[in-house]
Amino acid sequence: MPKVGMEPVRRKALIDAAIAAIGERGSLDVTMSEIAGRAGVSAALAHHYFGAKDELLQETMRHILRELGRDVAAALHGVTEPRARLTALIAVNFAHNQFSAGTIAAWLAFYVEAQRSEPMRRLLRIYARRLHSNLMDALCQLLIAEEARQTAEGVAALIDGLYIRCALRSAAPDAVNAIALVEDYLDHKLSRRRN
Known part of the structure; x- marks a missing residue:
């Protein structure tokens, strides 16, 4: 008989195990048995909670997006100045829990999938619409509409590109340099408008 209240704990353990397995393998080529073993549950229980592997992988992606959404909301809470909001958005995308090796590998695998x-x-x-919307909210206060749109696209492309480049390297993620690169691009775009 299943223990009452264990389902959310086990589902979270399976999601965390999926991220770890994908991160280690660098692809979605992992089995439910492998994920279940990492989570300390049986493959049958993993199938009971999620059905097929594709459903577990989709829920894993939703989980990553929910965490990112919570982190963005927390980072923007009480920040009203547009440039400071942009800095907070950039920083949260490269925060330790987002820009870790396992999560980066999961993002790359999800892009491929x-x-x-x-x-x-x-x-x-x-994800792309939320990032664009958050960037545009701040950029439209600093730039004319077309420049704001182009700058938002550039910032989003840099963020995504830095994740991809990091996933393809064997070195540990370097959030400090990633943030500096995106901030430099943003400063360049904003300074051109002021001149």
Whole structure:
């Protein structure tokens, strides 16, 4: 008989195990048995909670997006000045819990999976729209509309690109340099407007 109240704990353990397995393997080529073993549960229980592996992977992506959304909300809470909001957005994308080796590998694997999976593609579109919206909210207060749009696209491309480059290297993620690179681009775009 299952223990009452254990389902959320086990589901979270399976999601964390999926991120770790994907991070270690560098792809979605992991089995439910492998993920379940890492989580300390049986493969049958993993299937009970999530059904197929694709459903677990989609829930893992949702989990990563929810965590990022919570982190963004916390970082922006009480920050009203547009440039400070942009700095907070950039920093949160490279925070330790977001820019860790396992999470970076999971993001890359999800990007690849989105090429064949409409549910994954939809989740990545949600992420992209949220990032764009948050950037535009601040940038529209600093730049004219077209410049704001181009700058938002540039910042988003740098963030995504830095994740991809990090996933393809064997070195540990370097958040300090990643933030500095994005901030430098943003400063350049904003200074051109002031001149």
